[in-house]
Amino acid sequence: MLDAFWVTIRLTFWSAIGATVWGTILAGMRVSPVPVLRFFGTWYVNLFRNTPLTLIIVFCSVGLYQNLGIHFTSESSPTFIRDNGFWLSVLGFVLYTSAFVCESLRSGINTVPIGQAEAARSLGLGFRQTLTLVVLPQAFRSVIAPLGSVLIALVKNTTIASAIGVAEAALLMKEMIENESDQLFSVFGIFAIGFMILTLPIGFAFGYASKKLAVKR
Template sequence: MNKVFDFLNNPDYNLVESFWMTIKLTFFSAIGAMIWGTILAGMRVSPVPIMRGFGTVYVNVFRNTPLTVIILFTSLGLSSTLGIQLASSESSTSLADNSFRLAILGFIAYTATFVCESIRSGINTVPVGQAEAARALGLTFFQVLRIIVLPQAFRSVIAPLANVLIALLKNTTVAAIIGVAEASLLMSTMVENESDSLFLVFLVFAAVFVALVLPLGLLMGWIAKKVEVKR
């Protein structure tokens, strides 16, 4: 137990800051993935062939590409090769900020595909007659989607979206490969420096991840029960 307190009080091992970085990665990536995933879901059920085709190709390509490859592409492809910078070069923390934002971009691109498929499955649970009645009243496809279909679809897929969010939280560990100072990067450092306490290091990090994931799962499960569609 004393060793755990030594870890917590060691200025070289800032556990709180590392896990706060993990939380920020999850939060911003989740917002972006929800927005982009919803747009992709709309494309996949669109009556416009080009939009439907784009949505299908995008989802199939990104969903079947390893997340590590996507994150590396954002760093080596977008930043190093194409010179795309998402942070001001004049800032003293420009390198760290750029890596953080590139990681978020990669997580959004990848996670949005799973959000899309979850929402699309929810769209398929909405009775077709409701959409047809709305179209008969003169509503456009996008109005039907926004006013009639999506609100019901979201209510029916809270649980699948919770699983996507939990997976995203755990997937943030991949950001360490491009130097984002989140939990797994710190764990790698501690494994190198604390070779005599490897089990304890793994136990501490596992316990914190459980402490983050378990309440999130319980909260989303409670929300799912509150808003579920009664059929």
């Protein structure tokens, strides 16, 4: 059981890093002065926010690996199927979650007074410098709590990795329920407590950080 929850934690960790990086880039595209970048950012967010996560995860396995032969680990590895399924799941979570990170950050960007961006431009800073040095640091501080909610949702969404056989907590729970149907409520209760242990500290930590690091207007 601990191994299954460890897989859940690893899925969350790597997916959160990837989604934060890609979501930040997408947010920059959404507010970019370049029409093509704005169009791509808007198209991406609308597409992935309205596509079921299960469909994305299955596509990463069936479409990318089985049909296109794309894989992230050596096929000669004895744990190839397990490891490749893990990283395909991470890719799916990154593609999906980054759209929500992007929108959270974009709302934070909108809270930054436009005068600060204008002042940065008057000092000779370009769009990229203004965004990374002036706007984004304040935007992140403004949306710590929403980003915490996105992370909590990601923890719970990792259960969908079981759709392609990743041995995380939800898949183990399903197997235990099938094998020990007379212990249905006990098994469900144990896994529910396990996910509470993972998500509650995240909520408390991000709630505390949002108050501590809030931008004073």
